[in-house]
Amino acid sequence: MNILVILGHPRPGSFNHAIADAVCATVTRNGHRAILHDLCAERFDPLLTADEFPEQGAVPDPIRRHCADLQAADGIVIVHPNWWGQPPAILKGWIDRVIRPGVAYRFDEGDNGKGIPVGLLMAKAALVFNTSNTPADREQTAFGDPLDALWRRCIFDLCGVRTFRRQMFGVIVTSTPELPPISWTTSGLN
Amino acid sequence: MNILVILGHPRPGSFNHAIADAVCATVTRNGHRAILHDLCAERFDPLLTADEFPEQGAVPDPIRRHCADLQAADGIVIVHPNWWGQPPAILKGWIDRVIRPGVAYRFDEGDNGKGIPVGLLMAKAALVFNTSNTPADREQTAFGDPLDALWRRCIFDLCGVRTFRRQMFGVIVTSTPELPPISWTTSGLN
Numbered sequence: 374m375n376i377l378v379i380l381g382h383p384r385p386g387s388f389n390h391a392i393a394d395a396v397c398a399t400v401t402r403n404g405h406r407a408i409l410h411d412l413c414a415e416r417f418d419p420l421l422t423a424d425e426f427p428e429q430g431a432v433p434d435p436i437r438r439h440c441a442d443l444q445a446a447d448g449i450v451i452v453h454p455n456w457w458g459q460p461p462a463i464l465k466g467w468i469d470r471v472i473r474p475g476v477a478y479r480f481d482e483g484d485n486g487k488g489i490p491v492g493l494l495m496a497k498a499a500l501v502f503n504t505s506n507t508p509a510d511r512e513q514t515a516f517g518d519p520l521d522a523l524w525r526r527c528i529f530d531l532c533g534v535r536t537f538r539r540q541m542f543g544v545i546v547t548s549t550p551e552l553p554p555i556s557w558t559t560s561g562l563n
Numbered sequence: 564m565n566i567l568v569i570l571g572h573p574r575p576g577s578f579n580h581a582i583a584d585a586v587c588a589t590v591t592r593n594g595h596r597a598i599l600h601d602l603c604a605e606r607f608d609p610l611l612t613a614d615e616f617p618e619q620g621a622v623p624d625p626i627r628r629h630c631a632d633l634q635a636a637d638g639i640v641i642v643h644p645n646w647w648g649q650p651p652a653i654l655k656g657w658i659d660r661v662i663r664p665g666v667a668y669r670f671d672e673g674d675n676g677k678g679i680p681v682g683l684l685m686a687k688a689a690l691v692f693n694t695s696n697t698p699a700d701r702e703q704t705a706f707g708d709p710l711d712a713l714w715r716r717c718i719f720d721l722c723g724v725r726t727f728r729r730q731m732f733g734v735i736v737t738s739t740p741e742l743p744p745i746s747w748t749t750s751g752l753n
Contacts, residue, residue, distance in 0.1 A: 384613035419609055419652035423574035458709075458717040459649055462609035462656035469652050488696075488736075506678075516717045519648075519709045527648040527706045546678075 374405045377446035377496075381453040381464030383413045388545055392502045393452045408442050412463045419466015428474040439471040446496045449534065451524065455505040455512075455541070458519035468528065477532040492533020499529045499536070505543035512541070564595045567636035567686075571643040571654030573603045578735055582692045583642045598632050602653045609656015618664040629661040636686045639724065641714065645695040645702075645731070648709035658718065667722040682723020689719045689726070695733035702731070 378396050382389035390411075397407040410417070417435075424431045432440070443449070453460045460468070474480070480488035501524045505512060512518050518541075525537045568586050572579035580601075587597040600607070607625075614621045622630070633639070643650045650658070664670070670678035691714045695702060702708050708731075715727045 383611060383616070413610075419656070420603075421573065421651065426573070457658050457662070458713050459655060459658075461611065462652045462659050465649060465655040466609070466652035468647050468649075472647070515720075517712045519712045519717065522707045522709045523648050527709065530705075 374447035375445050376400045376405055376407050376448045376450060377442050378407055378409045378450045378452065379464065379467060380409065380411045381413070381461050381467070383461070385414070388504055388542065389452050389454060396450050396452070410439070410442070412467055417463055417467060419463050419469065421466065421469040425470065436470050439467070440473060440476045443471055443494065444476060449496045449499040451499070451501045453503060455503050455507065455520055458516055459523065472528065472532065490531050492531060494532045494534050496534050497536060499524070499534045501539040503539070503541045504545045505541050506546045508544055509541065564637035565635050566590045566595055566597050566638045566640060567632050568597055568599045568640045568642065569654065569657060570599065570601045571603070571651050571657070573651070575604070578694055578732065579642050579644060582732070586640050586642070600629070600632070602657055607653055607657060609653050609659070611656065611659040615660065622663070626660050629657070630663060630666045633661055633684065634666060639686045639689040641689070641691045643693060645693050645697065645710055648706055649713065662718065662722065680721050682721060684722045684724050686724050687726060689724045691729040693729070693731045694735045695731050696736045698734055699731065
């Protein structure tokens with residue numbers, strides 16, 4: 374199987390990089406193919422322009438290659454830190470530019486003339502690994518953990534990927550190599 | 564008063580631009596000063612680097628100027644389309660780079676040694692205007708309207724701006740000049 378791994382963290386050697394490395398090693402060890410995109414390392418351009426926006430818009434080759442990897446993926450793994458309840462801008466740009474109409478979803482005409490999105494991705498499952506410096510209980514009570522809705526409901530469910538698991542690692546800033554982050558959220562596992 | 568207006572939409576002439584123009588005209592007409600940043604027009608660089616990340620990190624001059632405008636604002640207005648329940652990447656990058664520790668918030672030592680964020684912004688209120696192609700009822704039931712939590716709870720409440728109003732305009736794609744978008748959400752007004 375092809376497993377697409379998308380990593381969005383600016384510092385080589387980060388805990389996010391370690392997660393992505395562990396994902397790729399596990400995928401390979403199990404006889405599958407890991408396709409890793411370290412967005413910061415490859416200097417991914419996150420800016421969706423007005424020309425590129427329409428389904429028949431002008432899509433540059435690097436984005437077409439990302440779209441092809443997404444379409445060919447049997448599984449998708451996303452790794453990023455929790456910055457303001459959202460992914461870093463570089464990964465938001467990957468969402469804006471790569472999760473395109475005609476690639477990841479299309480609109481069908483509904484009964485009332487409203488467009489109904491239909492998922493097009495063939496991936497069977499998506500995993501999201503996040504890191505956070507906010508304790509899990511505060512993330513829930515103060516912020517409502519928006520990352521779960523963003524990835525599960527707004528993106529993967531819409532694109533037809535209904536098997537979804539998410540794991541938040543934290544608190545990173547106070548963790549040590551001897552005492553890895555353990556206050557995992559469980560919300561993403563339901 | 565100084566009213567900071569942040570616009571994140573790639574197409575000049577968009578409905579988002581019209582909203583921002585109306586905001587600036589109204590602010591000026593009422594005797595106040597509008598400071599508009601059209602992020603796409605000014606080619607704002609959305610990528611927060613590892614060097615810039617720490618509170619004492621290397622912050623480039625354009626970002627320092629954005630930070631100064633944010634600190635000097637008596638009111639803040641944000642205008643952007645709803646892309647995947649989030650702002651476009653260019654505006655996410657403004658959040659990542661400009662809403663910095665020491666500028667918009669700081670961490671106090673909590674009783675249990677955990678850092679407690681304390682808001683530093685002097686702005687009295689924040690308004691967020693969004694546009695959407697998703698009907699308001701579907702936004703709530705299918706996606707949970709994550710933009711409200713992102714701006715209200717994750718950002719402005721944390722930074723000390725407790726008066727918050729939000730308005731979603733839609734459905735834009737089926738609207739006409741004669742029939743402006745009217746299916747406004749009310750969630751942001753509560």
